[in-house]
Amino acid sequence: MHTPILTGTGLWTPEHIITNQELVDSFNAYASQHEGMALSSVEFVEKASGIQRRYVVDKQGVLDPQRMKPRILERPDEEWSIQCEISCAAARQALETAHCPPEDIDGVILGCSNLQRAYPAVAVEVQKALGCGGWGFDMNVACSSATFAVANAVQAVRTGFARRVLVINPEITSAHLNFRDRDSHFIFGDACTAMVIEAEDAARGPHQWQILGCKLATQFSNNIRNNFGFLNHCHEEKAHEADKLFRQNGRAVFKEVVPLVARHLQAQLSELGLAVTDIKRFWLHQANRHMNDFIAKMVLGREATLEESPVILNEFANTSSAGSVIAFHRYHQDLSKGDQGVLCSFGAGYSVGSVVVKRTN
Numbered sequence: 009m010h011t012p013i014l015t016g017t018g019l020w021t022p023e024h025i026i027t028n029q030e031l032v033d034s035f036n037a038y039a040s041q042h043e044g045m046a047l048s049s050v051e052f053v054e055k056a057s058g059i060q061r062r063y064v065v066d067k068q069g070v071l072d073p074q075r076m077k078p079r080i081l082e083r084p085d086e087e088w089s090i091q092c093e094i095s096c097a098a099a100r101q102a103l104e105t106a107h108c109p110p111e112d113i114d115g116v117i118l119g120c121s122n123l124q125r126a127y128p129a130v131a132v133e134v135q136k137a138l139g140c141g142g143w144g145f146d147m148n149v150a151c152s153s154a155t156f157a158v159a160n161a162v163q164a165v166r167t168g169f170a171r172r173v174l175v176i177n178p179e180i181t182s183a184h185l186n187f188r189d190r191d192s193h194f195i196f197g198d199a200c201t202a203m204v205i206e207a208e209d210a211a212r213g214p215h216q217w218q219i220l221g222c223k224l225a226t227q228f229s230n231n232i233r234n235n236f237g238f239l240n241h242c243h244e245e246k247a248h249e250a251d252k253l254f255r256q257n258g259r260a261v262f263k264e265v266v267p268l269v270a271r272h273l274q275a276q277l278s279e280l281g282l283a284v285t286d287i288k289r290f291w292l293h294q295a296n297r298h299m300n301d302f303i304a305k306m307v308l309g310r311e312a313t314l315e316e317s318p319v320i321l322n323e324f325a326n327t328s329s330a331g332s333v334i335a336f337h338r339y340h341q342d343l344s345k346g347d348q349g350v351l352c353s354f355g356a357g358y359s360v361g362s363v364v365v366k367r368t369n
């Protein structure tokens with residue numbers, strides 16, 4: 009068996025930023041044209057979620073009250089797709105940090121909440137665009153797609169099935185968000201993350217984090233759901249209804265997922281023989297600031313500091329599976345050799361995934 013090491017991360021961020029004020033102004037312009045629609049407010053958004061702004065692929069289309077969705081043009085089959093393009097941007101950073109040329113990669117696992125087509129797999133396109141070897145496949149476990157993809161990569165490396173795996177999470181969440189839904193119009197933002205996971209004896213980069221363990225769990229719930237899929241065109245009267253976009257029962261999600269995640273983390277630490285005091289940092293999924301505060305408090309038995317549980321959702325909003333990876337990407341350099349931390353995602357399914365890491369270089 010081989011020891012899996014995380015050797016590099018990368019982050020692609022779109023150039024457009026939408027502030028809460030801009031988003032609320034656009035929503036309220038739309039709502040004032042529709043009788044009986046309640047207005048949104050910046051105060052509510054910031055207080056309820058902690059989100060202050062988000063990055064998006066297209067700002068103009070989202071903010072136009074006549075449109076309220078990004079305008080992302082289809083590309084000819086001969087061009088790299090947008091998910092491939094942003095994946096390559098994040099992946100190149102991760103590969104550079106890992107000192108790993110793309111041709112040394114044996115497998116590409118691309119996990120995200122929304123794939124832009126049925127096939128061929130975007131991962132296979134990325135494999136070609138970067139010049140990676142081996143194989144590639146796409147997978148979707150919603151907001152937990154990154155941690156579940158890491159678990160797959162870790163299994164592949166541990167067993168010798170692959171020596172080096174690239175994990176990528178291209179999240180264009182602005183295209184699945186219903187910007188006309190007051191309850192959720194502020195929730196998401198776009199980003200793409202990438203990670204390189206290698207066998208210890210294959211790792212060459214200066215930053216090395218041993219992956220001590222991955223723990224995954226799922227439990228069926230309809231509280232976060234999106235009915236978009238290939239059968240939609242077989243029932244054309246319903247093909248463009250609001251259930252073909254993200255929708256949630258946010259309050260129920262909050263109540264049910266917080267204890268699920270806290271118990272999951274406690275169980276994983278105990279299975280690894282670790283005490284909570286052995287964990288220096290929690291890179292949690294970034295959906296709601298209060299959710300993270302509650303989870304950290306249940307696990308630690310006290311309030312977490314920002315250093316222990318860093319926040320990026322104020323700047324990025326919920327970037328689905330990319331959130332915990334962005335938190336890691338931004339906040340790991342200050343930790344020392346021997347320090348341990350945990351990346352943890354949670355979301356639709358329900359799904360919970362956690363990855364415990366230890367700095368070894």
Ligand SMILES: CC(C)(COP(=O)(O)OP(=O)(O)OC[C@H]1O[C@@H](n2cnc3c(N)ncnc32)[C@H](O)[C@@H]1OP(=O)(O)O)[C@@H](O)C(=O)NCCC(=O)NCCS
Nearest residue numbers: 047048049052056057151190191258259261262295296355
């Ligand atoms: C979505 C979320 C921020 C909403 O916060 P909340 O505190 O649960 O808010 P509620 O939906 O209970 O609404 C509270 C009040 O605010 C109002 N409200 C809702 N949206 C509003 C908006 N955009 N602007 C102003 N007021 C709003 C509601 O009408 C309600 O008013 P009432 O008390 O008069 O009935 C929160 O539930 C959440 O983040 N949940 C978890 C979501 C999550 O993690 N999902 C995972 C996705 S991957």
